[in-house]
Amino acid sequence: MSRQIVLDTETTGLSAVDGDRVIELGCVELLNRKLTGRNLHLYFNADRDSHEDALRVHGITTEFLADKPRFHEKAEEIRAYLEGAELIIHNAPFDMGFLNKEFERVGMPSLTSMVSGVIDSLLMARDIFPGKRNSLDALCDRLEVDNSGRDLHGALLDAELLADVYINMTRGQEQLLSSDAHSSGSKSASAALVKKIDFSQFDLPVILASDAELAAHDDVLTQMDKSSGGKTIWRKLA
Incomplete structure (x- = not known):
């Protein structure tokens, strides 16, 4: 308990x-x-x-x-x-x-x-x-x-x-814990939930972020950098 x-x-x-x-x-x-x-x-x-x-x-x-x-x-x-x-x-x-x-x-x-x-x-x-x-x-x-x-x-x-x-x-x-408890006892049940998909049959488009979305993303990264006291590493990697 x-x-x-x-x-x-x-x-x-x-x-x-x-x-x-x-x-x-x-x-x-x-x-x-x-x-x-x-x-x-x-x-x-x-x-x-x-x-x-x-x-x-x-x-x-x-x-x-x-x-x-x-x-x-x-x-x-x-x-x-x-x-x-x-x-x-x-x-x-x-x-x-x-x-x-x-x-x-x-x-x-x-x-x-x-x-x-x-x-x-x-x-x-x-x-x-x-x-x-x-x-x-x-x-x-x-x-x-x-x-x-x-x-x-x-x-x-x-x-x-x-x-x-x-x-x-x-x-x-x-x-998640509840789901794990139900599925852990049966390998066959787990196998039944897994279905492989061949993605090669699809023509998947590549959707690039817009300028507005990139700016919003950069703003979030800036806020995270400030809240961590400048301890983030992505600016250095960039």
Whole structure:
């Protein structure tokens, strides 16, 4: 049984190394790509204020967190929930860096060592939609996932939205796996699906791209080059 956890955090700032802390953790469980409703949602008293920019993003005040548990009080519960699962995170290095640091502070193994693997949905989206905006909001709009209730960032809401986005982005994989399962047991069935076609009997025209199509193609390549920070190689090859 495939168990995946879609995970998101909110933090006091951008640098775990410089002492910023996790203040909210939201997790959504998927079993065989189906939502189970067995989610985990926690707030933490970080014993420090959020930076102004971070506060504008998530709106979680120090006053609200004053009576919430510290991370070390919930660390074992988090470990038990996440252990052995495959994590799905948007911009995974950010959240993993913070959570690894939190577990390090309480003398526990890193989150990386607890889970079976991590899927970065941001990298996946960049592969599927090169040259496009691939923020969570942009993906929700593109994949028709309703994010109308997302005025501020919230870890659980964002994890729920990301779960829908991930399922939509990988829906073709589910169909492929289903097809493989039906066909793998019978060589004769596979053979029946394969029909060789002799293309020499056809007079196939060569259709060249128009100037407008070439310009549009060049524009897409330029956007991809910019989004990768100039790391593409086709310009050099050209």
